[in-house]
Amino acid sequence: MAEEVKLFGKWTSPFSRRIEVALKLKGVEYEFFEEDTFNKSPALLNYNPVHKKIPVLVHNGKPIAESLVIMEYIDETWKHNPILPIDPFEKAMARFWAKFIDDKFWAIWPAVKKAMTSGGEKEREEGIEEAQLHLDTLETQLKEKKFFGGERLGFVEISASLIIWIVVSQEVMGVEILTQEKFPALHELTQKFVHDDVFKQCVPPWEPLVAYFKAQYWGAVAASK
Amino acid sequence: MAGNGDGVTLLGYWASPYALRVKWALKIKEVQYEYMEEHLPDKSPMLLQYNPVHKKIPVLVHKGKPLAESLVIIEYIDEVWKHNPLLPQDPYHRAKARFWAKFADEKCVPAMFRAFSKVGEEQAQAAEELRENLKTLESALEGKQYFGGETIGFLDIAVGWIGCWARMNEEVAGVNMIDAEMIPLLSVWFQKFLELPIIKECLPPQDKLLEHTKEFHKMLMMATLT
Numbered sequence: 001m002a003e004e005v006k007l008f009g010k011w012t013s014p015f016s017r018r019i020e021v022a023l024k025l026k027g028v029e030y031e032f033f034e035e036d037t038f039n040k041s042p043a044l045l046n047y048n049p050v051h052k053k054i055p056v057l058v059h060n061g062k063p064i065a066e067s068l069v070i071m072e073y074i075d076e077t078w079k080h081n082p083i084l085p086i087d088p089f090e091k092a093m094a095r096f097w098a099k100f101i102d103d104k105f106w107a108i109w110p111a112v113k114k115a116m117t118s119g120g121e122k123e124r125e126e127g128i129e130e131a132q133l134h135l136d137t138l139e140t141q142l143k144e145k146k147f148f149g150g151e152r153l154g155f156v157e158i159s160a161s162l163i164i165w166i167v168v169s170q171e172v173m174g175v176e177i178l179t180q181e182k183f184p185a186l187h188e189l190t191q192k193f194v195h196d197d198v199f200k201q202c203v204p205p206w207e208p209l210v211a212y213f214k215a216q217y218w219g220a221v222a223a224s225k
Numbered sequence: 226m227a228g229n230g231d232g233v234t235l236l237g238y239w240a241s242p243y244a245l246r247v248k249w250a251l252k253i254k255e256v257q258y259e260y261m262e263e264h265l266p267d268k269s270p271m272l273l274q275y276n277p278v279h280k281k282i283p284v285l286v287h288k289g290k291p292l293a294e295s296l297v298i299i300e301y302i303d304e305v306w307k308h309n310p311l312l313p314q315d316p317y318h319r320a321k322a323r324f325w326a327k328f329a330d331e332k333c334v335p336a337m338f339r340a341f342s343k344v345g346e347e348q349a350q351a352a353e354e355l356r357e358n359l360k361t362l363e364s365a366l367e368g369k370q371y372f373g374g375e376t377i378g379f380l381d382i383a384v385g386w387i388g389c390w391a392r393m394n395e396e397v398a399g400v401n402m403i404d405a406e407m408i409p410l411l412s413v414w415f416q417k418f419l420e421l422p423i424i425k426e427c428l429p430p431q432d433k434l435l436e437h438t439k440e441f442h443k444m445l446m447m448a449t450l451t
Binding site: 050059062064065066069070072073076077088089091092093095096099100141 | 278294297298316319320328
C-alpha cells in the first residue's frame with residue numbers, strides 16, 4: 001500500500017520544523033500543508049480537535065499531534081536511522097531532556113514574546129529578564145551534563161533547536177538575550193545550529209524567518225504608539 | 226546503598242500520585258524493588274544526588290542509574306520488563322496513549338490543582354475547565370472497558386489516580402470535580418480501575434490521605450489570606 005504522509009505545520013514554528021527534520025532523516029516523502037494561525041483549515045480542526053494546533057502528522061489517514069509524540073511515532077514506524085537511542089536507559093534520558101527543554105522553552109518563549117510584541121520599553125525589559133532567568137537553568141544543565149553527544153542529530157538535538165528562535169528574537173528586537181558572555185554553553189550550541197551542515201537543517205531560512213518576526217514586532221511597536 | 230547490582234529502588238512519597246503510578250507499573254510487571262520513603266518537605270541527600278535537575282520524587286534507580294519523571298520512568302519499566310506490556314504494540318496506538326497521558330498531565334491536573342487551591346470566581350472557572358477536560362479525556366475511552374482495552378495499560382495507570390485525588394479534593398475544597406452526569410463512562414472507569422486489587426493495594430491509606438489533603442488545603446487557604 002502506498003504511504004500517504006501529510007504534515008500540517010508552519011514554516012516559522014520550531015515544533016513543526018522538528019517533524020520535518022525527523023521525516024527527512026528517515027527519508028520519508030511527505031506533503032506539507034502550511035497553516036495560518038488566524039485562519040485554521042477545516043482539515044487541521046478535524047485532525048486535532050483537542051488542541052487545534054500544528055504540527056499534526058497524518059499517516060494513511062491517521063492523525064497524530066504533539067511534536068514529541070509525533071517524533072516517537074516516526075521513529076517507531078520507520079525504524080532505520082533511529083532518532084532515539086536503542087538502549088532503554090539512554091532512551092529514557094533522551095525523553096527526560098527533550099521534555100526538560102520543551103518545558104523550559106514554554107517558560108522562556110512567552111517572556112520573549114512579551115518583550116517582542118508588547119511594544120513598550122518596560123515590558124520589553126521585563127520580558128528579557130524573565131527569559132534570561134530560565135535560560136540560566138538551561139545553561140547550567142547544558143554545561144554540567146552536556147545533555148547530548150552533540151555530533152549526531154538525535155531526539156534531544158532536534159528538540160534543542162528551538163533555542164534558535166531565541167536568537168531570532170534578539171535580531172528582531174535588536175537586543176541581547178542569549179549572550180556568549182552570560183550563556184557560553186548555549187551560545188556554542190546555537191552556533192552549531194547556524195553553521196554545522198547537518199544541524200543547519202533544523203532551522204528555517206534565516207533571513208525570511210527574521211523578517212517574519214520583525215514584521216510582528218514592529219507591527220506591535222507601531223500599534224502601541 | 227540504594228541501587229547496588231541489578232537492584233531496583235524507588236524513591237517516593239506516600240501521598241504522591243506520581244510515585245503511585247510508578248508503583249503500579251512495577252506491580253503490574255512483578256518487579257521486586259526496594260522502596261525508600263522521602264520525608265517531604267525535607268529532601269534526602271540521596272534524592273538531591275539522584276535528581277539534581279528537579280529534586281523531586283519519584284526517582285527510579287536501576288543498576289545504580291537514576292531516572293526521574295514518572296511517565297519517562299513508566300516507559301522505561303515497560304521497555305526493560307517486557308511481559309504484561311503497558312503500552313500497545315502498534316505505533317499509532319502508542320502515540321494516542323502518550324498524547325492522552327500528556328493531555329491529562331497538562332490540562333486536567335493543573336486545573337484540578339487550581340480548583341483545589343483557589344477561591345471564588347477563579348475556583349469556579351478552574352473547576353469548570355477541569356470538568357470539561359475530563360469530558361474530553363473520556364472520549365479517549367472509545368467505548369472500551371479500560372483505556373488499555375480489556376485490561377489496564379499505560380494510560381489507565383497514567384490517569385487513574387485522578388479519580389481518587391479528585392474525589393478527595395472536591396470534598397475538601399467544596400467544589401464539584403467529578404460530575405457523573407457529565408462523564409458517565411469515565412466515572413464508571415475510575416471506579417472500576419480503583420477497585421482492581423492490584424491498583425487498590427498500592428493506594429495510600431484513604432483516611433490518612435484525607436487528613437493530609439485537609440491540612441494542605443488549610444495551608445493554601447492561609448497563604449491566600451496573607
